[in-house]
Amino acid sequence: MSEGTAGEGFAALLRELKDRSGLSYGVLAKGGWEEWGWGWAWGRRAPVPGVALAVNPLSDEGRGSDDARRGPVGAAASDAGPSPSAKPSPADSPSNSPSKKAKRTTPPASPSTGRTGGGGGADSARESGTDPLLTVNTRPYTWEDPCSQHYLIDREPAKVPPPPFQQGAPAWVDAVGAVSAGEQLVTVTVQGTGEETVVLESLTVHVVSKDTPLAWNDYTMGVGCGGDVPTRPFTVALDAARPVVVAAAGQRDLPFKVSESDPEVLRITADASAYDVRWYLELAWSSGDRHGTLVVDDGGEPFRTSGNNGRPAYEFPPGAEEWIPAGGEGS
Numbered sequence: 001m002s003e004g005t006a007g008e009g010f011a012a013l014l015r016e017l018k019d020r021s022g023l024s025y026g027v028l029a030k031g032g033w034e035e036w037g038w039g040w041a042w043g044r045r046a047p048v049p050g051v052a053l054a055v056n057p058l059s060d061e062g063r064g065s066d067d068a069r070r071g072p073v074g075a076a077a078s079d080a081g082p083s084p085s086a087k088p089s090p091a092d093s094p095s096n097s098p099s100k101k102a103k104r105t106t107p108p109a110s111p112s113t114g115r116t117g118g119g120g121g122a123d124s125a126r127e128s129g130t131d132p133l134l135t136v137n138t139r140p141y142t143w144e145d146p147c148s149q150h151y152l153i154d155r156e157p158a159k160v161p162p163p164p165f166q167q168g169a170p171a172w173v174d175a176v177g178a179v180s181a182g183e184q185l186v187t188v189t190v191q192g193t194g195e196e197t198v199v200l201e202s203l204t205v206h207v208v209s210k211d212t213p214l215a216w217n218d219y220t221m222g223v224g225c226g227g228d229v230p231t232r233p234f235t236v237a238l239d240a241a242r243p244v245v246v247a248a249a250g251q252r253d254l255p256f257k258v259s260e261s262d263p264e265v266l267r268i269t270a271d272a273s274a275y276d277v278r279w280y281l282e283l284a285w286s287s288g289d290r291h292g293t294l295v296v297d298d299g300g301e302p303f304r305t306s307g308n309n310g311r312p313a314y315e316f317p318p319g320a321e322e323w324i325p326a327g328g329e330g331s
Contacts, residue, residue, distance in 0.1 A: 132193050134285060144185060150181035157324075183271040200257075219316075223315050232267070233266070234266060239274045243270075245268060275307060280303060
């Protein structure tokens with residue numbers, strides 16, 4: 001193959017990855033392709049994003065626009081002060097039901113609070129009547145590697161399908177009512193929509209509810225992955241009385257600046273062992289005299305992470321046809 005032909009082939013593959021992921025070339029260059037790339041490369045499977053949002057509570061503006069084609073567009077932020085409606089409401093008595101469609105307990109979007117779309121959706125921070133300043137793409141089911149990812153499921157092994165590739169995790173989780181076990185890695189890609197610089201001021205954790213850990217079976221997504229040390233730029237200890245986002249040693253902390261040509265990819269690992277926790281993040285931003293917040297959650301529902309200590313554990317080794325008991329209980 002000539003050098004020119006090889007270059008054209010690579011360019012075509014890169015364009016296909018960009019089109020399938022919905023991410024810009026800038027985000028792909030910063031590493032935002034990771035959760036799409038490895039599954040797409042092996043067998044060229046199309047990614048399976050989660051439920052999309054296409055909501056702008058201020059108007060119907062933006063539907064069918066370039067922003068809507070880029071990804072689902074969400075509510076906007078303005079320079080108005082926080083609205084009382086943006087405060088989280090207490091949980092009504094969270095149950096251990098596997099359904100993700102429980103009563104909504106995260107705050108509704110208001111003129112000063114927008115929401116991101118979980119499971120691969122993108123939302124925009126905007127001012128009323130203006131173009132969006134930010135797009136935010138949230139992936140609640142990112143994996144460090146398959147072996148490190150566990151889910152609690154209220155089903156016997158014979159009724160649980162084989163583990164998915166990472167890009168298929170949102171659909172698989174929704175189908176079986178799975179809950180992230182032990183820890184959950186959330187990837188948030190934030191990008192400006194123009195040359196104007198937007199400052200990401202802070203990332204705040206809000207706990208909606210805490211309950212006893214789920215008494216379900218624990219399923220790991222992989223076996224024998226090796227001993228690589230995971231990279232965790234930001235962590236959240238959900239068992240703490242007041243969880244906060246903490247930058248790892250040597251990791252640059254907020255505030256960050258973003259624009260269309262300079263996005264940021266935030267990787268937040270939340271862990272829980274003593275509780276079943278429903279939680280979400282709130283991203284504060286500013287640009288000149290404008291400012292606001294975006295709620296970062298799982299498509300309108302809180303993230304959910306439960307401890308899995310002592311739970312019956314199962315694995316699905318390569319070449320196996322069914323789940324089998326793992327070497328130890330829980331993880």
